[in-house]
Each structure stands twice: as C-alpha cells, then as structure tokens.
Amino acid sequence: MDLGLQGARVLVTAGAAGIGRAIAEAFAEEGARVFTCDLDEAGLATLPAGIGRRRADVADRGAVAALFEAALAELGGLDVLVNNAGIAGPTGKLDEINPEDWDRCLEVCLTSQFNCARLAIPHLRKSANASIVNLSSAAGKHGFALRAPYAAAKWGVIGLTKSLAIELGDDGIRVNAILPGLVAGDRQRRVLEAKAQQKGISFAEMERLAFSFTSIKDYVTARQLADQILFLCSPRGRTISGQAISVDGDTRMLS
Numbered sequence: 544m545d546l547g548l549q550g551a552r553v554l555v556t557a558g559a560a561g562i563g564r565a566i567a568e569a570f571a572e573e574g575a576r577v578f579t580c581d582l583d584e585a586g587l588a589t590l591p592a593g594i595g596r597r598r599a600d601v602a603d604r605g606a607v608a609a610l611f612e613a614a615l616a617e618l619g620g621l622d623v624l625v626n627n628a629g630i631a632g633p634t635g636k637l638d639e640i641n642p643e644d645w646d647r648c649l650e651v652c653l654t655s656q657f658n659c660a661r662l663a664i665p666h667l668r669k670s671a672n673a674s675i676v677n678l679s680s681a682a683g684k685h686g687f688a689l690r691a692p693y694a695a696a697k698w699g700v701i702g703l704t705k706s707l708a709i710e711l712g713d714d715g716i717r718v719n720a721i722l723p724g725l726v727a728g729d730r731q732r733r734v735l736e737a738k739a740q741q742k743g744i745s746f747a748e749m750e751r752l753a754f755s756f757t758s759i760k761d762y763v764t765a766r767q768l769a770d771q772i773l774f775l776c777s778p779r780g781r782t783i784s785g786q787a788i789s790v791d792g793d794t795r796m797l798s
Contacts, residue, residue, distance in 0.1 A: 546777035549574035552618040557628035559586025565765035578614040601655035621666040626656040634737040652696035708785030717784040724791025727762035759792035
C-alpha cells in the first residue's frame with residue numbers, strides 16, 4: 544500500500560534501537576527522508592544508509608537545539624515529528640524512589656517531548672501534511688504500582704497531546720499519542736524482571752500475571768507500532784488528531 548509518504552521529512556527521537564529504530568526504518572522504506580538521534584552512538588552507526596543521525600540527549604535543551612539545526616539542514620524542513628524517546632525509570636515504592644531518578648524519568652519521558660515540539664511547530668506550520676506523534680504507554684491510562692514516575696510521565700504525554708491537538712488544529716497540524724502495551728524486546732524484559740524481583744516471584748510468573756490482564760496474550764512488536772504511526776502521519780490519517788491510540792492487546796490493567 545502506497546501511504547503517500549515519499550519525500551516526507553521526518554524526525555524520530557531515540558531511533559538507534561527498539562521502537563524508534565523500527566519507526567525510522569519504516570518511514571525510510573516508504574521513501575521518506577528520515578533523521579534520528581540517540582545517546583547510543585554504536586546503535587546509530589548501524590542504521591541503514593540514508594537515515595541521518597546525531598547523538599543527542601533530548602532532555603537537554605541545548606542538545607535539542609543542535610539536533611534541530613542538524614536535522615533541518617539535512618531535511619530542508621519538517622513534516623513529521625515522532626517523540627519516541629523514553630526510559631523505563633525506577634521500579635519501587637514511591638517513598639523509596641530516589642528523587643533524582645524521578646526527575647530523570649519525567650525529563651526524558653515527558654519534558655523531552657516539549658523540548659522537541661516547541662522547536663518543530665514553526666516548521667510543521669509550513670507543511671501540507673504535518674503530524675506530531677507522541678509515544679505514551681498503557682501506563683498512560685492505567686495505574687501502575689511500583690512504576691509511579693513512568694506512569695505519571697506517560698499520563699502527562701496524553702495531556703500534552705490533547706492540548707497540542709487543540710492548539711494546532713487551525714494550523715493543520717495533527718497531534719496523536721500511541722499507547723503501547725507489552726512490547727517485545729529487552730526493555731520490556733528488564734521491566735518485568737524488576738517487577739518480579741519487587742514482588743518476590745519468578746519472571747515466568749510475572750509474565751503470566753501481566754498477560755492475565757490482556758485479551759490478546761502476546762507481545763506487541765515494534766513494527767506494529769511503526770505501522771500505526773505511518774498511517775497516522777500519512778495523508779490517509781488527515782482527520783485523525785487528539786487521539787490516544789492503544790496498541791496493547793486490550794490491556795485492562797497493569798500489574
């Protein structure tokens with residue numbers, strides 16, 4: 544299916560691995576011009592030729608300014624911003640969490656999206672097919688015991704998304720959030736391992752417990768998330784905005 548993304552100018556944050564890499568590569572396969580960033584320089588070096596890249600910490604506003612300067616110089620403008628960067632944050636009871644870990648989680652998972660969106664908006668206003676997609680999580684609509692910093696940040700992403708969709712509607716800029724559930728990969732495994740340790744159960748028991756609250760008992764893949772994002776950012780998604788779209792196998796709660 545031709546999604547009409549040939550030549551689209553796309554910036555994806557945290558694209559060296561996992562979900563971000565799948566998004567960057569999927570856009571490139573559709574003929575889009577893609578630029579990405581990450582802290583993982585080794586991962587960036589293995590991206591396919593043609594995808595622009597730069598090391599950047601999107602929680603650092605100075606680094607974000609330099610990122611946009613480099614991306615815009617290469618792309619010549621911007622049609623799509625995908626705010627993918629995020630970290631798992633600490634696992635533990637709220638009164639036991641190091642305040643610095645709380646701050647870092649919110650800076651990367653929420654404030655980084657502000658840092659990038661504020662610089663992207665003036666350029667997106669010049670696009671005939673402009674979109675922002677923010678990565679939230681199933682934790683952005685369910686309580687998540689022992690993961691309060693992450694859940695708080697991801698709830699904040701939805702508030703940011705819906706507010707921006709209203710603000711930018713007159714400019715023709717669509718803003719949506721994607722809420723992944725249990726995503727296949729090392730990061731999800733580490734989260735489940737940390738939860739299992741906190742609960743004093745095995746990884747297999749923790750995995751069974753997590754899937755007991757989903758209708759489809761299988762991991763979401765990074766490519767599934769990328770496919771959804773491509774549709775939203777294509778002309779086929781031109782009237783979809785302000786939505787928090789779950790891709791989570793019908794997750795009813797988080798354990």
